[in-house]
Amino acid sequence: MFAINTHPLYTRHPHLFPSIPQPFRDNLEAYSLELKNICVTIIGFMTKALKIEPPNELLDLFEDIGQVMRMNYYPPCPQPERVIGLTPHADGGALSIVLQVNEIEGLQIRKDGMWIPVKPISNAFVINIGDISEFCNSFEWFDGRY
Secondary structure, three states, rough: OOOEEEHHHHHHHOOHHHHHHOOHHHHHHHHHHHHHOOOHHHHHHHHHOOOOOOOOOHOOOOOOEEOOOOOOOOOOOOOOHHOOOOOOOOOOOOOEEEEEEOOOOOOOOEEOEEEEEEEOOOOOEEEOOEEEEEEHOOOOOOOOEE
16 A cells, blocks of 8 residues: 555655655656546535535535545455455545545445445546545535525
């Protein structure tokens, strides 16, 4: 697993970032900026769906939002029935944008009390609404305030 804070910039631990080799560092920079743009776009659509009129505080919350990029590598396992995996959990943030790049079915969603594998789709992102977004959705919104 490789994990790094990517936004806001001051959370990156700047003393570590220069030691990441090129061109990976430039690619990481460009990719994290595009993910931030996707996140802001999705949140914008969510505010429209919730009928939050501009200016709204929800979208403003994401201007300097924290972003963590994590890459997991799951090598082939000779005894897959013995794999424990990660502890079942909810995503605590606002949005999780997941890209599955191979056929490994590691991602699962919980529906009706059961964990269901998410089959990887080539060149597609899985967007998961995290706990913070669900919390925001539970309020009644009036003129951008709750």
